Amino acid sequence: MAEQLPLSGVRVADFTWVWAGPFCTLQLAHLGAEVIRIESESRLCITRRIPPAADGEAGPNRCGYFNQYNQGKSSICLNLKKPEGLEIAKKLVATSDIVAENFAAGVMDKMGLGYETLKAIKSDIIMIALSGYGATGPESPYVSYGPAQVPMSGLASLTGFPDFPPTNVGFSYGDPNGGLHGAFAVLAALMHRARTGEGQYIDLSQWETSVAVLGEGTMAQEMNGSPPQRIGNRDLYMAPHGLFRCQGDDRWVSIVVADDNEWHKLCAAMGKPELANDARFATLAGRKQHEDALEAAVTAWTETLTDEAVTTRLQAAGVAAFPALTNKELAEDQHMRGRGFFAELPHPEVGVRQHAGVPWVFSDTPCTVRRSAPCLGQDTEDILQRVLGYSADEVAVLKDNEVLS
Amino acid sequence: MSEHNSPTPNSQPPGPLQGIRVIECGHMVGAAYAGKLMADLGAEVIKVEEPGGDSARQRGPYPGNTPHPEKSGLFLYLNTNKRGITLNLETSKGQELLQRLVQDADALVHNYHPTQMSALGLEYEALARHNPRLVMTSISPFGQTGPRREYTAHDLTMWSAGGLVFLGGAGGRPDLPPLKAFGQQAGFQAGVNAGLASLGALYGRLSSGKGQHIDISVQECLVAIMENNYIAWPYDHTTPSRLGFRLIPQDVLQCRDGYIYVLAVEDHQWKNAVELMGSPEWANTELFQDFVSRSVNWDALKALLEDWLQDKSVQEVYHGAQKRRVPFAPVSTMGDLLKSEHLNARGFFAEIAHPEGGSLRYPGAPYKFSASPWALRSPAPCLGQHNEEIYGGQLGLSPEELKSLKETNVI
Numbered sequence: 001m002a003e004q005l006p007l008s009g010v011r012v013a014d015f016t017w018v019w020a021g022p023f024c025t026l027q028l029a030h031l032g033a034e035v036i037r038i039e040s041e042s043r044l045c046i047t048r049r050i051p052p053a054a055d056g057e058a059g060p061n062r063c064g065y066f067n068q069y070n071q072g073k074s075s076i077c078l079n080l081k082k083p084e085g086l087e088i089a090k091k092l093v094a095t096s097d098i099v100a101e102n103f104a105a106g107v108m109d110k111m112g113l114g115y116e117t118l119k120a121i122k123s124d125i126i127m128i129a130l131s132g133y134g135a136t137g138p139e140s141p142y143v144s145y146g147p148a149q150v151p152m153s154g155l156a157s158l159t160g161f162p163d164f165p166p167t168n169v170g171f172s173y174g175d176p177n178g179g180l181h182g183a184f185a186v187l188a189a190l191m192h193r194a195r196t197g198e199g200q201y202i203d204l205s206q207w208e209t210s211v212a213v214l215g216e217g218t219m220a221q222e223m224n225g226s227p228p229q230r231i232g233n234r235d236l237y238m239a240p241h242g243l244f245r246c247q248g249d250d251r252w253v254s255i256v257v258a259d260d261n262e263w264h265k266l267c268a269a270m271g272k273p274e275l276a277n278d279a280r281f282a283t284l285a286g287r288k289q290h291e292d293a294l295e296a297a298v299t300a301w302t303e304t305l306t307d308e309a310v311t312t313r314l315q316a317a318g319v320a321a322f323p324a325l326t327n328k329e330l331a332e333d334q335h336m337r338g339r340g341f342f343a344e345l346p347h348p349e350v351g352v353r354q355h356a357g358v359p360w361v362f363s364d365t366p367c368t369v370r371r372s373a374p375c376l377g378q379d380t381e382d383i384l385q386r387v388l389g390y391s392a393d394e395v396a397v398l399k400d401n402e403v404l405s
Numbered sequence: 406m407s408e409h410n411s412p413t414p415n416s417q418p419p420g421p422l423q424g425i426r427v428i429e430c431g432h433m434v435g436a437a438y439a440g441k442l443m444a445d446l447g448a449e450v451i452k453v454e455e456p457g458g459d460s461a462r463q464r465g466p467y468p469g470n471t472p473h474p475e476k477s478g479l480f481l482y483l484n485t486n487k488r489g490i491t492l493n494l495e496t497s498k499g500q501e502l503l504q505r506l507v508q509d510a511d512a513l514v515h516n517y518h519p520t521q522m523s524a525l526g527l528e529y530e531a532l533a534r535h536n537p538r539l540v541m542t543s544i545s546p547f548g549q550t551g552p553r554r555e556y557t558a559h560d561l562t563m564w565s566a567g568g569l570v571f572l573g574g575a576g577g578r579p580d581l582p583p584l585k586a587f588g589q590q591a592g593f594q595a596g597v598n599a600g601l602a603s604l605g606a607l608y609g610r611l612s613s614g615k616g617q618h619i620d621i622s623v624q625e626c627l628v629a630i631m632e633n634n635y636i637a638w639p640y641d642h643t644t645p646s647r648l649g650f651r652l653i654p655q656d657v658l659q660c661r662d663g664y665i666y667v668l669a670v671e672d673h674q675w676k677n678a679v680e681l682m683g684s685p686e687w688a689n690t691e692l693f694q695d696f697v698s699r700s701v702n703w704d705a706l707k708a709l710l711e712d713w714l715q716d717k718s719v720q721e722v723y724h725g726a727q728k729r730r731v732p733f734a735p736v737s738t739m740g741d742l743l744k745s746e747h748l749n750a751r752g753f754f755a756e757i758a759h760p761e762g763g764s765l766r767y768p769g770a771p772y773k774f775s776a777s778p779w780a781l782r783s784p785a786p787c788l789g790q791h792n793e794e795i796y797g798g799q800l801g802l803s804p805e806e807l808k809s810l811k812e813t814n815v816i
Contacts, residue, residue, distance in 0.1 A: 006609030019632070031605040052633060052640035064636035134773070139747040142727045143674075147655060148734035151666035156657060157738050158587035161575065166657050166664050166736045169586040170572030170647055176630035180597045181442075185772045187604035188446045192421030192777050194611055200776035208753055211742060212771040213593040218754075219478025220466035221739035222765050228466065228739075233561060233585050237464055241561060243570065243582035250648070252582050254565035315556050322562040324571045324583050327638040327645070330628055335551045341625050354639040359625035360602040361548070363529070364617035365609055 005032025005365050010190070011387075013089070013096040014038065014073065015113070017045040019146055019172065020130050020206055021102030022069045023179030028098070028186065029072035030358045030367050036096075036383055037075045038089060039376060041405045048376065054350035061349040061375040068355050070373040071343060076384070077377035077404050084403045086112055091388050094121045097193075098186055102130040105140040115201045124199035126189045130182045134205030144206070149174020153210030158217050160230040167230075177213060178206035239287040240266070240294055243324060244302040246310060252324040253307040255298065255314065262319050263287070269317035270301045343369035380404050420447020421777040425607065428453060428506055429487070430494070430527070431516035432460040434560075434589040435544040435623070437483040438596025439514045439603065444486035445770075445779050451506065451795060452487045455494070456814060458788045459484075468763065474788065475761035479589075481785045482767055485757070489786025490795050491816045498815045500526030504535045505800050512603050516544040516595070519554050529618035539616040540606040544595045548622030558623070563591035567627020572634055574647035583647055594630065595623045654699040657736050658711050663719040664736035667710060675699065677729035681722075682713050759784035792816055 010033040014025045022037075022045075029035040039045065047065040054062045061067075079085040090113075093099055099118055101108050108114050108129070115127050129135060132144020150156050150168045160167035185202050193199055211218065221227050235241040235256075243252040257263050260283065267276035275281060275297055280290045287294050302310050307323035314321035323329070331354055336342065343357035358367050384390040390398070398404050425448040429440035437452070437459070444450040452459075461483060462474040474480075493499040503526055507513060513532065517525055522543070526532075529541045543549060546558035546566070564570045564585045574584035602619045610616060628635055634645045645651075655668040669675040672695065679688040687693075687709055692702045699706055714722060719735050726733035735741065742748060743766065755769035762784070770779035796802045796816065810816045 004609075004613060006605040008609075008612075023630075027601055032609075047633075050633070052637040052643060054640050056641050064640035065633040067640075068633070068636040128772075133747065134751055137747040137750040139727070143730050143732040144734070145668060145670060145732050147653070148666055148668060148732060151657060151664070151736040152734045154737040154739055154742055155587060156666070156736050157664070159573070159584065161581065161584065164575060165659065167573070167575065167584065168657065169569070169584075170574070171569065171630075171632040171634060173586065173590075173630070175632070177594070177597070180594070180601060180630075181771055184442055184597060184601040184604065185774070187601055187608060188421040189774065189777075190608050191425070191604065192774075194608070195424065196776075198776050200774055202775070203773040204771065205751070205753075208748070208751075208768075209771040211748075211753070211768050213590060214588060214739075215482030215768060216464075216466060216479045216588055217739045218742060218768055219482055219765065221743060222767075223466055223468045223478055224470065225740075228587070230587075233582065235561070238559070241559075243561075243565070243585075245582070250579060250646070252565075252570075254562045254570065256559040256561050258559065318557060320557045320559050320562045322556070322558065322566045324565045325568045326571055327568060327631070327635045328642075330568045330635055331638045335547060335553045336622075336625060336628070339548055339551050339622065339625075341622070341628070350640070353636075356625075356629050356631070356635055359598060359622055359629050361550075361620040361622075362602070362606065362617055363619070364615055365606075365613070367605075 007031040007033035011096045012098040012100060013092045015101040019175040020178040021100055023176045024130060024182035025100050026069050027183035035073040037073050038078050039075050041077055067373040071355060071369045072371055073374060074379035075374035075377055076380040079403050079405055080111055082403050090121055093118050095387060099125055099127040105131050105135045124193055126199045128182055128186055128202040128204060130178055130204045132206050135203040146172035146175035149206050149210045152207050154214055154217055158228055161232040162230055174206050174210045178209045181209040239291055240298050242295060244299050246302050246305060246307040251307050253302055253310045254322050256320040265317045266319050269313050345372040347372040348375060417780050418777055421774060422446040422448035426510045428510045428513040434592025435516040435595035436514045438593050439599035440487060441483050441485060442600040450487040452484060452489045453492050454489060456491045481759055481762050484785035486782050487786055488791040490792050491789040493815050494525040496815050507532050507539055508535050511607060512540040514542045514599055514603060519545050519549050537616055540603055542599045542603045542619040544599050544621045546623050549620040560589050560591045561585050563623050566624045568631055568635060569627055571646055576647055579648055591623055594626050598626045654703055656707055658714055660714045660717050660719045660722060665719050665722050666734040666736050668732050674731050678731045681725050681729055755781040757781050757784050
C-alpha cells in the first residue's frame, strides 16, 4: 500500500447521488477511504446532466458539478434491476465497511438492499441513509430536494432584509451541511466499531441537520415565544456590520466593527476623525439607533475605493473587512493557491481544471485529492476483477447480458 | 484511546465516542460546535474558557431579552454535554495546567487566531512534547499559512471571503447588497469540518499510533460548499450571482397564513401541481409547457401561482402537493418547527434544565444511531462549574493550590 492515510483500507459502497450523499462520501475519500460509486447509465446522476459543462459542451463526464464532488472516487455501472446486478452489489457490500445512500426513505428496502439484508451479508456493516425527512415520522415518505431544506429548516424565514419576504441563501445549503454531518457520523460509527466490533445503521435527516445549525433561532422562540427578526446583514451586537458598495460594477466589501475601540480604528482608517467624535456613534446603542446614517457615512468612503483597497486599509488597522468574492476571484486567489487548496489533476475528457480541494491540512498524513472524478463506469472492470474476483470472461458475459450498464 | 470510565447518568447505551477525551478552547461557534458534535456522541469534552468567559455568553437570545452570561441561548445550545473550567492561558501557570490537561487528552480543538496561538501556549510542537498522540485541530479564518493568515474576521466577512455572500440576496435588485445567511453559518461549517477532521485523525491514529496537527481554513471550508457555483468559473467561465438567471422554477410564495416554497423539477411533478390547482386554463399555454419555459417565464408564472395561493393555508398546500408527489415545502418559522408533528414524532427536540437558564427544548439528534445513540446528558456548564472536579479531582491539585490559582486569576 502507498502512503498511509487516516481511512486507508476503509471501503465505501456508495449508492448516493445528487449532492448531499456524494458530499458525505467525498469527505471519506479525502480522508483516504476507497469510495466506489455505484451508478447506472439508465439513471444518470443529475449532476452529470446540468451546467456547468466544460467549455459549455455537455456530456456525462464533462459536468463541473459531478467532477467537483466526486473527486477521489471510482465508478462502476450496475443494473440493479437485474438479479445479477443486485448480486454484484451485495458482493461489494460484503467487502465494504460502509454503505451510504440518500434515496427517499424506503427505496433501498424496495431495491432489496435494506439494512437488515446488508447486515446479514456483512455483520459489522455501517450504513448511513441521508434522506430529507429521515426514515421515520409521518412525513418520511414525502419528496425532498436539497434546496427545500433552506426554507423547511427555517433558515429562509430568518434570512432577508426587513420588509422583504423570507429569502433563500442562493445555493442548496442543506445538502453539503447534511453531507458533512453525515461524514462526521460515519467516522463516529467507525470509532464505535473499532472499540466494540459492532456496526450500525445511521438515519440522518437533512431537515434536522439543517435545524442543528440554527440553534439561536429555535432557542429564541423557545425562550421568548418569537423568532429573531430578519435584519439583512446587520447584527444586534455589532455595528457597523454589513456590505458596503465599492468602486466598480456590483462590487461590495463586508465590514464588521466589534466594539467602540474598533469603531475609532475604522474612523481613523477612513480619515474621518469627525465621525469618531460624533456623539450619535459613540456607543453600540447609538450606532444601532442611527444605523442608516452610520452606513451612509461608511458607504460615502467605501464607494470611492475598490473593495481590495478598503480591505487592505482596514485589515492594517485591525478591523475585519473582506470583499464579496466572485467565483472568478476565488479561482484566481493566490492565498488559497499558495496553501495548495486547489486540486488540478488531469481528467480524460475535461483536461486539467481547477477544482476546490481539501479544506484541512493534516501535518502527518496529508489528505489530498488523489484522482480526478471518475468517468461513468470507468472502474467497472477493475472493481469486478480486482475487488470481487470475477474473471475477464465472466465480466464479458455480464456485459453482454446488460448487467453492467 | 485513554481508559476512563465515567458512570453513565442514565440507562441509555453510551455514545459512539465513549472514552474519547477532548479539550476545547476558544470563543463563539467554530470550536464549540466541533466540541458539541463530539460531546453529544459521548466524548468527554472539557471546555476551557478564559476567566471572563466565552464571548458567545455575551450574545443572545436571552430569556426576556435580558442579557445574562449564563442564559445565552447561543451558548447554552453550543455547549451541551460538556464540563467547563476557566483558565487564563496568558499566564505561564495557565499554560502549564493546559499541558497537564493535554497529557491525558486524545484531541484538542480550538479557534484562537494564528497570531494568538504562541502567546497562549497553543503551539502543536510544544503540546505534542507532552503528548505525542495528541490530535490538535486549529480553526482559523484563512488558515495557518499564507499572506492573509493574520487577517481578522467575523462570520459576515467569512461568508464574503468564501464566495457565498455573492450568491445570496434579493433577485432583480442591484440597488441592494448581497445578503448573508442568518446566524453564524461560517462558524457552524468550521465546526463540523473540525469535528470530522479530528475524528478522521483519531481513527487514523488507531493504526499509526501518532497524533498530528490539523489546520482548518474557514474560507476553504466555504469554497468547498458552493454547489456548482465555484466550479462554473473553471468549467465555463460564468459567474453566478443573486442578480443572474437561475435555471430552476422555484421561489418562496405567500399563502394566507405564511409562505410556501414552490418547486417542480420534473414534468410529472408540474403536471400534478397543475392538477392540485384545479387544472386552470393558463397552465396549458406554451409559456409554461416545460422546465425551461417555466424558468424563463417565471415572473408571469409566479403571479398566477400567488393568485391561487392567496386564500390557502401553507399546510393545506404542502400536504396536498406532497400527496401528489410534488416537492413543495413549508417555509418554516421557528414556531412551526417546535410544533412540527413530524419532528416531534421523531423526538427531535430534547428538553433539559439548566440551573440558570431553566428548562428548555433544544434542537436534538441530527442523526439517529441504531446501536450507540446521540443523547442530551447534561446542560451547558456555568462559568468555571467544574474547576474543582477537574483541577482537584483529575489533576490532583490541593485545595490550597486551587485557592492560590483563583487568587492569582489563573482560573
